Amino acid sequence: MADLKVTLCGIELDNPIIPASGTFGYGYEFADYYDINMLGTFSFKGTTKDPRFGNPTPRIAECYAGMINAVGMQNPGVEKVISTELPKMKEVFHKKVMANVSGFSVEDYAYTCEKLNDCPRSAGLRSTSPAPTYMAAA
Secondary structure, three states: OOOOOEEEOOEEEOOOOOOOOOOOOOOHHHOOOOOHHHOOOOEOOOEOOOOEOOOOOOOEEEEOOEEEEOOOOOEOOHHHHHHHHHHHHHHHOOOOEEEEEOOOOHHHHHHHHHHHHOOOOEEEEEEOOOOOOEEEOO
């Protein structure tokens, strides 16, 4: 079999397959369908300092070109992600993951990044605004 290893920001991955954040939740939702450890890694659901309910329904509307999605970054907040979601994820995915971080202020980003950076499961941080960037975590 071919060697598909790649290095992303100094982090070696078994392959370049990385499902996008928002499409893959926290990973464990897909573990019943296939061995998600086949992936290089994944970027888990967008995380903010405080919990966000997201936009009110309806959040999805069909249109001529497909659909419009306006979920609104619904997530339980960084503390709950660390205490609940990451341990559940660890049961089915045995590699480091990328964190997708969002916030209303520089302080929100810094707080959320610091919390996730201290987490051994995080391999990198991905910011959703103003432009997606990757940066290696310690």
